Amino acid sequence: MHVDRTRADLAADGVRERVPDSEAPPSPTGVATNLRTAALWESVSRVAEDLQADIDRPLRVLDLGGGTGGVAVALATLGHQVTVVDPSPDALAALGRRAEEAGVADRIIGIQGDSSNLDTVHPQAQADLVCCHGVLEFVDDPARAVRALAGALAPDGVLSLVVAQRLSVVLARALAGQFGQAQHALTTPEGRWGPADPLPRRFDRAAVCELVEEAGLEVIDTHGVRIFSDFVPSAFVDSEAERQALLDLERAASSHPDFAVLAELGASLHVLAGRH
Incomplete structure (x- = not known):
């Protein structure tokens, strides 16, 4: 069974847990409307900014599985040209509407496809930034998908790869008192906590880095995304000042050397890679 499914498909099935929150665009102030989305956007926007400074022009971006354009529209708003490849026609239609509303329709292209035919629907070796966020959890063959991205x-x-982390769900299940589920997620190859788990698989850092290196790329950086956000009660972040303080903490911890081990507990792992 082919499972290159969009987040729109998952939402239709009622799947919510651990599906990356990249569908909410940043607000005009630069702080995303969703706290979880904001943590990811902080990482992606920094990568785009550094890349643009290096090549001194707007980026050509490929967003595989970009859905309705949470990341794509935000990047296009910054002036970049973005191609979204997604298997869902409904998601691509929503992408078009969102791009029109944001005034960036001329900088976004939506193409129906997935990792299995990426080489036929998108030019090879032309994307300055390739985003693949929350997709490897669902594809039939993650190694093949990463080769296509490469x-x-x-x-x-630069490849921006975001995947759900195994250790995060182990800790989350344990803190919820589901000790059997925590052990199942820790010890099974797929990192799932049981049959009702909405994700087909999760990854640890070593597994993702191996996929990247086998695809002929070199890992530039790895850091956790949402190290704290998923464990902080919402009552503690009910003001904009508290939200911003938590985002600042996430940013500082993700790059702090003494917090390297805690990055493994982030809900997602952000891997940056490039050619040797």
Whole structure:
């Protein structure tokens, strides 16, 4: 069974847990409307900013599985040209509407496809930034998907790969008193806590880095996303000042050397890679 499914498909099935929150765009102030989304956007926007400074022009971006354009529209708003490849026609239609509303329709292209035919629907070796956020959990063959992403990457480009982490769900299940589920997630190859788990698989850092390196890329950086956010009660972040303080803490912890081990507990792992 092919499972290159969009977040729109999952939402229709009632799947919510651990599906990355990349569908909410940043607010005009630069702080995303969703706290979880904001933590990811902080990481992606920094990558785009650094890349643009290096090549001195707007980026050519490929967003595989970009859905309705949470990341794509935000990047297009910054002036970049973004191609979203997604298997869902409904998601692509929503992408078009969102791009029109944001005034960036001329900088976004939506193409129906997935990792299995990426080499035929998108030019090879031309994307400065390739985003693949919350997709590897669902594809039939993650290694093949990463090879396809590597093929689309320009010689000096960067792959931004975000995956759900195994250790995060182990801790979350344990804190919820579901000790059997925590052990199941820790010890099974897929990192799932049981049959009702909405994700087909989760990853640890070593597994993701191995996929990237086998695809001929070199890992540039790895850091946790949402190290604290998923464990902080919502009552503690009910004001904009508290939300911003938590985001600042996330940013500082994700790059702090003494917190490297805690990055493994982030809900997601953000891996940056480029060519050797």
